[in-house]
Amino acid sequence: MTPLLFLAQRISAVVLAFAVAIHLATIVYAVRGGLTAAEVLGRTRGNGWFLAVYVVFVIAVAIHAPIGLRNIAREWTAWRGRSLDVTLALIAALLLALGLRAALAVYLP
C-alpha cells in the first residue's frame, strides 16, 4: 500500500468509526416494530443533519472500501498494476454515485 493510500484508509476509518456508530444505533432503534417508509422518511426527509452525516459517511466509504478491496486483491490474488487500480477507482466512483443517490432519495421530499 502506498503511503497516500495508507493515510487515506486510516483517516477514512476514523471518520467511519463515528459514522458507523451513529448508523448502528439508528439501525437498532429504527427496526423496532418493523420498518415502514413513513417512519424512515419521516426521520430523513428535509433533515439537513441527516443529509450532512450521511454524505460524509458515503464519501468516507467510497474512499475506504476500494482501498481495502485493493489490499485484499493484492494479498489473495496475483492481480496488480494499472488494471487493478482503474477497477478500484471505478468501484469508488460507483459507491460514491449510488451512495449520494441513496442519501438524496430519502432526503428529498
Add this chain to the structure above:
Amino acid sequence: MIRASHRQPGFVAALLHRLSGLALAIFLPLHFLALGTALNGAGALDAFFTAIDTPLVKFAEFGLVAALAVHMALGLRVLAIEFLDVRERTAVAVSLCLAAGLAVGLVFLINVV
C-alpha cells in the same frame, strides 16, 4: 493448508477483518440501490420493505449488522495499535472485538424479530 500461525488470534483478526469488509463492500451497492427506490415515492420503498420481510433476510441482516460491528471494532483495534502505541494482549483484544460485534448483532436481532 492451515499453519500454526493461522491459529494465532492476530491472524484470525486479520482474516475476519478482511472477510467482513469484503461482505460489506459487496452488500453496499445493493443497500444503496434499495434506498434509491425512495426516489419513486414512499410506496415503492414500502413495497421493498414488504418484499424483504422474511426470516431468511432478517438472518442475513443480522449477519451484516454483526459484520459491520465486528469490522468497526477490529478497525478501532488496528488504529489503537498503529497510532496510540497500544500494547495489547491480542487474544483478549480480538475476543472483545468479536464479542462486541456479536452483541450488537444480537441486539439488532432481538429488536427486529
